[in-house]
Amino acid sequence: MKDYESAIKDFDKVIQIDPKDFNVYVARASVKERLKDFKGALNDCSVAIKINPEYDNAYVWRAVIKINCMEDFQGGILDCQKAIKINSMNGKAYNFYGLALERLSNYNKAEECYTKAINMNPNDGEAYFNRSVVREELGNIDGSKHDYEKAIQLNPKLKELDFKP
Numbered sequence: 001m002k003d004y005e006s007a008i009k010d011f012d013k014v015i016q017i018d019p020k021d022f023n024v025y026v027a028r029a030s031v032k033e034r035l036k037d038f039k040g041a042l043n044d045c046s047v048a049i050k051i052n053p054e055y056d057n058a059y060v061w062r063a064v065i066k067i068n069c070m071e072d073f074q075g076g077i078l079d080c081q082k083a084i085k086i087n088s089m090n091g092k093a094y095n096f097y098g099l100a101l102e103r104l105s106n107y108n109k110a111e112e113c114y115t116k117a118i119n120m121n122p123n124d125g126e127a128y129f130n131r132s133v134v135r136e137e138l139g140n141i142d143g144s145k146h147d148y149e150k151a152i153q154l155n156p157k158l159k160e161l162d163f164k165p
Helices: 004-017 022-034 038-051 056-070 073-086 091-103 107-120 125-137 141-154 156-160
Strands: none
Touching: 004 022, 022 038, 022 056, 038 056, 056 073, 056 091, 073 091, 091 107, 091 125, 107 125, 125 141, 125 156, 141 156
């Protein structure tokens, strides 16, 4: 088991030394998310954004927490849109944008986002997996199977998830 509590203490020390290092806040947010301190994780992302409003990955991490941990899909969409406005080539932002849309049952738009994520990073197994799910929802079984196979080829651990077209 990872020692997340010690990691938090180490990040706290770094922040005491350099409270303007926005990267440390995002890193600490990822650990707080694992500890299920979602409010603390959101706060750390927001502090990073306040320090550097042009840091697209802080918006992506905040979106991840909103979408996966708090079911705040609209908030996650807004953060993904901000990240994309800053960096239109942020494939992770498109992937999580798609995930929020998928959770809102907007499968056509989600498929578009996943396709953009894949075009930006053809080795992103997670994006292929996610597109496989929405393609099945849209009735594109062949496309779903193709994406699922590609996802598993890129990341065999995805086979453990509870989905198979």
